[in-house]
Amino acid sequence: MFRQDLLAGKKILVTGGGTGLGKSIGRRYLELGAHLVICGRRLAVLDATADEFRAELPGARIDTLTCDVRDAEQVEAMMERLWQTGPLDVLVNNAAANFIARTEKLSARAVDAVLNIVLHGSFYCAIAAGRRWIEAGRPGNVISTVSAPVITGQAFTAPSAAAKAGVLAMTRSLAVEWGPKGIRLNCVAPGLFPTPGAWEQLFPPGSQVEAQERGVPLRRLGEHRELCDLYAYLAADGSGYMTGDLIVMDGGRWMQGAGGPTFRAMQDWNDAQWDAMRKK
């Protein structure tokens, strides 16, 4: 889909890049020639991912840094170390946490666990990178992973929905504030892209009323490579006029509720059912 050197010369940090979608995105960035930096709380996970990438892609340039994004001092220290080997070009705010629970049962610590990682962590990373870009007079690019509940809200995952909505508001605020300085920011809302992390946290046995594909108008789950190419486009200079946007890639899932259950059943009607309806 892209030239093999699309991201050559770009240094890109993917937070939470040791697992799941962050890992897939990082691999795509390496394939396209980027210098990749991944961070997370578990060094062993990061190093195992880096070793896997080096074996798959000889010559790949990848660094690992431990950082708990909830801690602004750790974020500062990470950015300082990262900048020592050259400035960052793209920040991907991908690290997140989520679990399903009845909201009235949540403790304050449970609310904070999600808000601190998703909202505060994304803020700390954006500010630490943005300040350095502004001081150096360099352009910058922030891509933040949110989710469709930023539009709709989502029952039983209220802290995640609220935190991601906050990340979208941060993105749009800073797109205006930092636009004149050449810094752009966008959000991506993926739909159902299976990862062990998300599926363990969100879809325990017995939680689904139907096959997950049936809730998606395109009738299938997303493939990581489809999402990764969107992140490649957003990281590339060719998307340089895009800022403050929210791009949903979910096979139409978030709009499924429109029209309610009646219209939803009609998606699977055959000709005979449509004909019978006209004859009534």
Ligand SMILES: CCCCCCCCC/C=C/C(=O)SCCNC(=O)CCNC(=O)[C@H](O)C(C)(C)COP(=O)(O)OP(=O)(O)OC[C@H]1O[C@@H](n2cnc3c(N)ncnc32)[C@H](O)[C@@H]1OP(=O)(O)O
């Ligand atoms: C797919 C897309 C479709 C599309 C639409 C769906 C959109 C989904 C979008 C988002 C998807 C994702 O983010 S998927 C990413 C999933 N990956 C992750 O979550 C990985 C990171 N997660 C974690 O590290 C942990 O799960 C998490 C608990 C959040 C943080 O760990 P910590 O060690 O910091 O915290 P702990 O000390 O264990 O717990 C902190 C408090 O939270 C409480 N707590 C922990 N789990 C709890 C639970 N299940 N129910 C209630 N409360 C809970 C504890 O009891 C503590 O409160 P006290 O008892 O009071 O002390």
Ligand SMILES: NC(=O)C1=CN([C@@H]2O[C@H](COP(=O)(O)OP(=O)(O)OC[C@H]3O[C@@H](n4cnc5c(N)ncnc54)[C@H](OP(=O)(O)O)[C@@H]3O)[C@@H](O)[C@H]2O)C=CC1
């Ligand atoms: N999979 C899907 O279908 C969807 C995913 N998303 C979003 O995609 C992103 C990736 O999710 P996914 O890959 O599925 O799940 P994962 O659980 O695999 O990814 C979460 C990553 O975040 C890291 N992380 C968590 N807390 C912290 C922290 N405090 N500091 C630094 N890193 C942290 C984890 O590493 P470690 O534990 O080592 O710190 C892990 O690598 C998230 O933003 C999620 O909300 C959105 C919609 C759908």
